[in-house]
Amino acid sequence: MTLEVIPLGGFSEIGRNCVAIKVDDEVVICDMGLMLDKYIEITEGQEDKSNISAKQLIRHGAAPDTNLLGELRKHVVAIAITHGHLDHVGALPFLANRFDADIHAAPFTAQVIEQLTNRDRMPLRNRVITHPSNGRFRLTRNIELEFVHMTHSIPDTVCIVVHSKYGSVIYINDFKFDRTPTLGPKTNIRRLQQLKGIKCLIIDSLYAHKTEKTPSEKIAEDMLFDEVLNMDTKGRTMVITTFSSHIARLRSIVKLGKKLGRKVVFLGRSIDKYATSAELAKIHNFKPDVKMIAYREKIGRFLEKEKDLSKYLLVVTGHQGEPKAVLSRIIDEGYLKLKQDDIVIFSSKVIPAGDNEKNMEKLMQKLKSRKVRILTDIHVSGHGAREDHRDLLQMLRPEHVIPTHGGIRQLDSFKQLAVKELGYSPKKVHILYNGQRLRLA
Ligand SMILES: [Zn+2]
Structure with a gap:
């Protein structure tokens, strides 16, 4: 009986975000994104994407390597998507059909999936189930999923909480703390503060090296x-x-x-x-x-x-x-x-x-x-920076932390913050590569 994190894409690299969370013999996949520059190399100029195979994308590093799941592939009970950016959702049309599992997403993300699949003549056999961006639902006897609304640069972004008897795994990828968003609600800080017994936090660390708080x-x-x-x-x-x-x-x-x-x-x-x-x-x-x-x-x-x-x-x-x-x-x-x-x-x-x-x-x-x-540069980022990471870690106090969505520089900066300033043992902050499993219980 185990709780395990299995990185499939986007670990120690930026793009093709995808991670599997295994609770006993059931697996939840969070996100299924593309590595966009590699994807463009393959698809350059092609309007019709239906002849591009998952195999080709994986071989080229353009999509997460779901083969790393091996036999566990048959035990996937859900694919949950955090938001509609292509580095989080873009590989769905190519990979989701490999799994006999429903896709769970907030309303805007579900519409983006519809555009990428049916409207682009890439139909899915999976059902897409829509949930509000704040809400909890039972997936199986042993797993409940929860969406908590986060601010980012696209509507209906959520973090995914996988509740299990071993504690919860929280996947926050991507996020910022925006007190004055111009569209949609703020990050649901109250709910984040209520979450207890967090075994592990997997978190967007793209701007961990920036000593700032991302503006609204x-x-x-x-x-x-x-x-x-x-x-x-x-x-x-x-x-x-x-x-x-x-x-x-x-x-x-x-x-x-x-x-x-x-x-x-x-x-x-x-x-x-x-x-x-x-x-x-x-x-x-x-x-x-x-x-x-x-x-x-x-x-x-x-x-x-x-x-x-x-x-x-x-x-x-x-x-x-x-x-x-x-x-x-x-x-x-x-x-x-x-x-x-x-x-x-x-x-x-x-x-x-x-x-x-x-x-x-x-x-x-x-x-x-x-x-x-x-x-140029009339822009504010959708990703939190070091001071946002500090606030989030202090709010959630997870037992284990896995920074993701970063290269070595960003991941290392994140680890320094957690270990040197927030008192984490280096053994509890894990810099992982795709395929490198981490057993938590
Ligand atoms: Zn994003």
Whole structure:
């Protein structure tokens, strides 16, 4: 009889988050994400993903290695998903069919799963069961699952609590503490404080090396208004790019459009998918305020036909300079003719992974050669930092801690905090690799 943590992806690396928690002979899988840069290497240019195999993705390190479960594969009783970012949910369409288990998710995440599977013609045989972002439900005789609402950069993010007779395992990946979120509730701190008997905490440590507390999303909204409304925008073409899944930020952008007296237009499939998910999950309906154009040909036609783009605030994908995303493409293909003093806003930060920095440099050169005004880094992260980690550890006081969602630098910083400052024994703070099982009871 055992309680065990089995890392399948995202341990001592950043991406393809996935972990199995074994309670006696039953297994719960938390998250099933993609390693995005490796996934893009495989899928580059392919609209139809249905011919890509799980085997291929696993071999390339683009998806979690669920083969590490061996015979335990047959004992999976649930797949629970924390939130709708692709590094947490993106491998579901390829891997979930391997398991005879239901998928459990909060409403917005369930809609994202629907978009990634049925709408993309990648049907699942698993049922998707929706639960509120705060709630507890019995899974089997021995296991109860609980969702606790966390703030992050996408709606309906939860942490997953696996309750068992050995104590609970809490999986918090990703999170921040936002006291003034611009959309949705705050982190359910009261419930976190009530949780007792925590055997193990598995936690997002992406910014463990940053000696700060991550500011609220409200700050990002204020920055956006402050910087943009202080510019001379009259008669200029204005383009803004951000994370497609960041519904709160997209809503701030719509507010900005209203303040500027411009009609907001969302361009690109990925923004359309997430905006549709938000509408169907009753999180926010963009339709009354926004014109949405998802497909490539229609985007081209709209930009060519429209004589006066200064009526609009154009919202596009491509904040990491990705050559195939809308921003780079409409510039390269000549649909968007930017002139001196037109404005391009990056409500994002460059993520130092894959080719992002190189791609951004190229995009910046193109923009600068057109003498465009550029605003970058109008952004606040969705991940907590060292001081958030300290608060969380002190609140929960788990017996064991497993930092995840980080490279060696981040994981080590997290361990230093727990051991040197919070009195943890080094034997109780575990830096694990994929496949390295940890027995807790
Ligand atoms: Zn995330």
